[in-house]
Amino acid sequence: MPDLLVPLYHLPGPVEMNGIWIGRPPSHLAHRVAGYVGDNFGERWRSESLSSLRAVPPKMLVAVEEGAGGIKGFCCWDATALGFLGPVGVSPEARGRGIGKALVLRCLSMMRDQGYGYAVIGAAGPVGFFQSFCDARPIEGSEPGIYHCPIDGSSRPD
Template sequence: MPDMIVSLQQLPATPAVPEGCALQPAQAWDRDAIVDWVRREFGDGWASEVGNGLGSHPARVLVVRRGNELLGFACFDVTFPAFFGPTGVSENARGLGLGKALLIESLHRLKQRGYVYGFIGDAGPVEFYRQAVGAVPVPEGLAGAYTEPLQRG
């Protein structure tokens, strides 16, 4: 999967989330619940990155929730400067536009931090990112920053 780059200068407005849902910054008191949920839904690697984003103040993790139910999350400026991701939406909440809302709001927050370009690391759904925000793949042959994770004991 390629890394992608997107200009932050002409982003679309953040789409509304469905009624009854809220897109908001993660709160410190929800840290354990969020990290545990990400670990269950998406694995240890993403949980580690989310934990890192939750260690900042303000947090660099956005969530979508319905009441006290977590539906999705997105990290920004966590793994590397100006990077979006990881991000994920629970299977039962896919198709509601939550991923697009998390993406665009995260990119707006990168722009507010002074970045001109944002990067989408190890982008899975390339066509989604292209259509949603005009992202393009970083040219092949340019070395990315991701390395093989260490083995756990």
């Protein structure tokens, strides 16, 4: 899976969503958010999201269904490396409603406001998802990327 490079100086405008609140999780609810990520997307993403959750203010946005009150998705930046966006995930039952797109675009615009000129989407799985709404370009030579580490048995090509 290649990394994708996203120029932040020509992003599309934000997506408004009816009935979905998108915002930064407050630190006193970090345990709830980390639990959501772990339960729905596994321990690796839970670990990765912790650095974004523990930043002040958090470098993470969550999507919450208003009324029902449940977390439906999340997106992090600066989690594993500065300038990287991800992980991003939407609960299976909430997919296809534009939540993932709204989360990613809001996070990209927050990265731009933070001073980045480009964002990197590391080891992008569904490349077509990102390319459907922003100018995401595969980075040549980006495999294996930053996620490969001898701790979990994967080796670097050098």
